[in-house]
Amino acid sequence: MADSVNVPQFPQAFWRDSVSLPDFPKLSESLKTEVAIVGGGITGITAAYLLTKQGMKVTLMDAGNLLNGVTGHTTAKITAQHGIIYDEFIQHFGEEKTSLYYEACMNAKQLIEDAIETHHIECDYRQEDAYIFTNEGAYVSQLETEKKAYDQLNIPGELTSDMPLEIPVNSVLKMNNQAQFHPLKYLKVLVDEAVNNGLEIYEQTTATDIEYSKHPTIVTRDEHRINCNYVIQATHYPFYDGQGFYPVRMYPERSYIIAVKTPENFPGGMYINAESPTRSIRSANMNGEDLWLIGGENHKTGQGRSTMDHYEALHQFAEKQFGISDFVYRWSAQDLTTMDKLPYIGPVTKNEDNVFVATGYRKWGMTNGTIAAKIISDRILNKENPYSDLYTPSRFQADPSVRKFARMNADVAKHMIRGKLEYTNGQVKDLKPDDATVTRVNGQRTGVYKDENNQLYAVDTTCKHLGCEVNWNSGDRTWDCPCHGSRYTYTGEVIEGPAKEPLNKVKLE
Numbered sequence: 001m002a003d004s005v006n007v008p009q010f011p012q013a014f015w016r017d018s019v020s021l022p023d024f025p026k027l028s029e030s031l032k033t034e035v036a037i038v039g040g041g042i043t044g045i046t047a048a049y050l051l052t053k054q055g056m057k058v059t060l061m062d063a064g065n066l067l068n069g070v071t072g073h074t075t076a077k078i079t080a081q082h083g084i085i086y087d088e089f090i091q092h093f094g095e096e097k098t099s100l101y102y103e104a105c106m107n108a109k110q111l112i113e114d115a116i117e118t119h120h121i122e123c124d125y126r127q128e129d130a131y132i133f134t135n136e137g138a139y140v141s142q143l144e145t146e147k148k149a150y151d152q153l154n155i156p157g158e159l160t161s162d163m164p165l166e167i168p169v170n171s172v173l174k175m176n177n178q179a180q181f182h183p184l185k186y187l188k189v190l191v192d193e194a195v196n197n198g199l200e201i202y203e204q205t206t207a208t209d210i211e212y213s214k215h216p217t218i219v220t221r222d223e224h225r226i227n228c229n230y231v232i233q234a235t236h237y238p239f240y241d242g243q244g245f246y247p248v249r250m251y252p253e254r255s256y257i258i259a260v261k262t263p264e265n266f267p268g269g270m271y272i273n274a275e276s277p278t279r280s281i282r283s284a285n286m287n288g289e290d291l292w293l294i295g296g297e298n299h300k301t302g303q304g305r306s307t308m309d310h311y312e313a314l315h316q317f318a319e320k321q322f323g324i325s326d327f328v329y330r331w332s333a334q335d336l337t338t339m340d341k342l343p344y345i346g347p348v349t350k351n352e353d354n355v356f357v358a359t360g361y362r363k364w365g366m367t368n369g370t371i372a373a374k375i376i377s378d379r380i381l382n383k384e385n386p387y388s389d390l391y392t393p394s395r396f397q398a399d400p401s402v403r404k405f406a407r408m409n410a411d412v413a414k415h416m417i418r419g420k421l422e423y424t425n426g427q428v429k430d431l432k433p434d435d436a437t438v439t440r441v442n443g444q445r446t447g448v449y450k451d452e453n454n455q456l457y458a459v460d461t462t463c464k465h466l467g468c469e470v471n472w473n474s475g476d477r478t479w480d481c482p483c484h485g486s487r488y489t490y491t492g493e494v495i496e497g498p499a500k501e502p503l504n505k506v507k508l509e
Contacts (some may be wrong), residue, residue: 006327007315011476013073013331014259014284014291019184021066022191027202030225033059035380036218038207039234041071042187042365043358046373047232049115049190052197054381059226060199061218063206063235066191067184069496070236073333074365075257075280075295077270078112079178080105081130082364084142084274085341086149092340097390099153101342104387108370109179116186119193123185124285130178133169134274140171142274147173164267165281167321180270180282183366208500210240216355221500230380231355233348234372237336237485237497238357242348244393247465247498249344250336250360252485256310256475257295259284259329262322266290279317291328294318298363300482307332307475332476334485334496335363345372345391346379357393428456428508436472436490445469446506447479449490459492460504470503479503 035051037044040062048058062068080102089098116125134143147159156176163172195201206221210231218226233239238246255278266283273279278296285291294317297310311330318324338344338360345368347353356379358372371387378385428448431437436449438461447461447470459479461470468483478495479488487495492503 008327008330011331012329013257014286014293014329015074015076015182015184016068016072017329018182018286019188021184021188024066024201024203027061027205027220027222027224027226030227031059032227033057033200034228035059035230035232036061036226036228037232037234038062038218038239039069039232039236040066040201040203041069041234041236042183042369043372044232044234045187045190045194046111046370047234047377048194048199049197050373050377051380052194052199055197056380058194058199059202059228060194061202061205061207061220061226063204063494065203066201067187070333070335070361070365071183071187071369073257073331074183075282075293076183076284076366077130077178077180077280077282077364078109078366079130079175079270079364080109080155080367081132081175081178081272082362083272084132084146086153086155087145088341090149090152093342095152098149100387100390102153102155104371104390105367107387108367108374111370111374112181112186112366113179115190116181119189121186121189123182123189125179125181125186127177127179128268128270128282130175130270130272131163131165132173132272132274133163133167134171135168136275137170139274143171143173150175163271164269165271166267178270180284182284206494206500207235207239210242210355212242212352212355216352229354232376233355233357233359234369235497236334236359238348238359239497239500240348240355241498242352242355244349244357246344246357246359246393247484250338251300252334252336253298253300253363254307254332254334254480255295255363256297256307256314256332257293257330258311258314258318258327259286259291259293260318260322260324261289261326261328262292262318263325264322266292277313279314286328292318292322307473311475330475333363334487335365336360336485337362340395342395343368343372343391344393345375346388346393348393350394431456434477436474436477438472441506441508444506447472447503448508449477451490456508457490457492458506458508459488459490460506462503463499464494464501464503465497465499 034057037060209219211217271281280295343360361368431450463481470479486499
């Protein structure tokens with residue numbers, strides 16, 4: 001990257017760095033509970049908060065630390081403006097279901113507002129208008145069509161030619177009365193409230209399987225068992241599939257965020273462009289100053305060019321449009337998109353209706369994750385929820401699902417074969433500190449990383465999920481799978497599923 005500002009050497013999310021979170025113990029014995037929640041992000045914590053308020057005995061576990069997954073690396077927009085989506089949904093699902101989607105998002109926003117008001121949460125919550133903008137003529141007509149969808153669904157908005165953020169635009173679609181906040185300041189209070197209501201939390205506790213019967217039992221990596229009446233999988237990728245075939249019904253994408261200070265005051269609003277590559281812009285409060293969060297650069301996990309190039313592209317965009325006085329943070333996130341772009345929320349399969357899944361948020365996890373918690377907790381509490389049928393995981397729309405199913409799995413097959421046939425001759429002796437290469441050790445495809453102390457770490461690059469070959473992610477110092485998005489540390493430990501086991505270590509001569 002350019003030398004004009006001090007660029008952070010290591011990725012770190014502003015949200016994580018600006019909040020002190022409590023620590024919780026590792027599970028050390030088997031136990032019984034009413035509801036077991038796996039995953040300590042916005043869905044798991046919100047569900048725990050809602051259920052414990054009603055007096056239910058809830059246990060929550062996380063393979064790492066709370067709020068260190070997607071929720072801790074979000075842009076944290078509380079919005080129903082999820083890109084250009086409403087005209088497409090009307091064409092695929094009809095007006096009634098599309099209206100329910102918008103209503104669900106706004107219901108999630110209201111749930112967040114109610115919790116903030118009830119518990120007097122100071123989380124930098126602020127009402128903001130949301131804007132989709134374009135600089136390309138080809139997208140002007142798409143925004144015009146999307147505005148017609150807004151009108152059809154009675155979504156408050158405006159099609160205009162300017163916006164508060166002073167960058168060149170051809171057309172702008174505004175959605176009124178959306179919001180933003182500091183997600184960890186908000187969720188930390190929900191954790192405290194749920195713990196006061198009896199929630200038990202265990203960190204560094206990895207769930208690996210479910211023994212399904214009338215009362216499901218979660219099995220952990222340490223072979224402890226959690227016997228319960230209901231399981232909520234809030235784990236990004238479901239760790240238990242139940243023959244729901246989730247890995248072949250979703251695809252993972254990474255995106256990147258830089259946090260910078262500029263000579264300009266942020267004018268308000270939340271922004272995202274219509275074209276590719278994506279440019280998402282919002283502000284955050286850092287010690288009373290505006291911190292500009294600029295995100296985008298989506299790509300399929302484990303595929304494409306060096307990940308540092310994506311940070312560089314955002315850096316160049318910010319420098320050109322706004323100027324940078326200080327480069328404070330950089331981080332990345334990963335999320336899943338379903339075949340029809342609607343999240344999967346509900347029973348993992350039709351026959352396993354007390355094991356729930358919540359996944360496929362398409363990078364809009366603040367509203368989707370919140371409504372997922374409400375839908376699932378309502379089901380457990382035997383309450384009607386108007387949105388449960390819309391998101392049911394057992395749905396299968398003929399259009400566009402069949403075509404996307406074929407394309408997604410052809411891409412997986414291509415990368416699986418390419419990885420196996422790839423010629424690799426990287427030289428370990430040529431590695432510089434903080435660099436990695438792929439080579440062959442005794443004929444085995446091997447990834448080797450050299451840390452800043454010249455210590456070498458070698459792993460078998462065969463992903464433990466379905467056997468694809470992982471690739472090096474230079475921006476985050478991880479090994480990423482191009483097939484289903486599993487991610488590992490440079491030592492081979494699992495960061496993100498669907499893989500459950502670490503990469504095999506390789507001994508270097």
